Amino acid sequence: MNKTAMLAAALSTAMALPAAAQEVALGLGYADYHRQTAEDGAMFAVDYMHAPFHQKGRLSARFGAALEVQETGDVFAGVGISAVIDLNNDWFIENSVMPGAYHESSAGNDLGSAFEIRTLLAVGKRFRNGKAVSLAFSHKSNASTADENPGVNALALRWHIPLGG
DSSP, X not given: OOHHXXXXXXXXXXXXXXXXXXXXXXXXXXXXXXXXXXXXXXXXXXXXXXXXXXXXXXXXXXXXXXXXXXXXXXXXXXXXXXXXXXXXXXXXXXXXXXXXXXXXXSGXXXXXXXXXXXXXXXXXXXXXXXXEEEEEEEEEXXXXXXXOOOOEEEEEEEEEEEOOO
């Protein structure tokens, strides 16, 4: 599958999410692989966060899913839990852990296994219309469940879009 088709598939997935969803975050960023032989590159991400299943004070927890496509052709899809801490003046901190499947485009971008875990930490600002912008740092690795665990870091600017009513 070529890069344009993968990007189109990711965008189609974001637009087809159910209306009961809480939020979709679209991200553009850069992935930096730990291996010297790896090919770093731009990335596109779609994160889906469902309505919270737990809320207490400023903390909410919700199930989520992530799809990331690197310009090099690497793809990650995962599901897990996302937590948000609301701060003053509509600022927030988001953290998520999403185990999933990873497919590398070349041997240099191999992360050690098809099973990888993406962790994410983001700081964002919500606007009056409910949309938000955030800056996210993420890391993917197999948590040493495989013989090799080189990992990849990414930095992305994300646009959050509330869904449903």
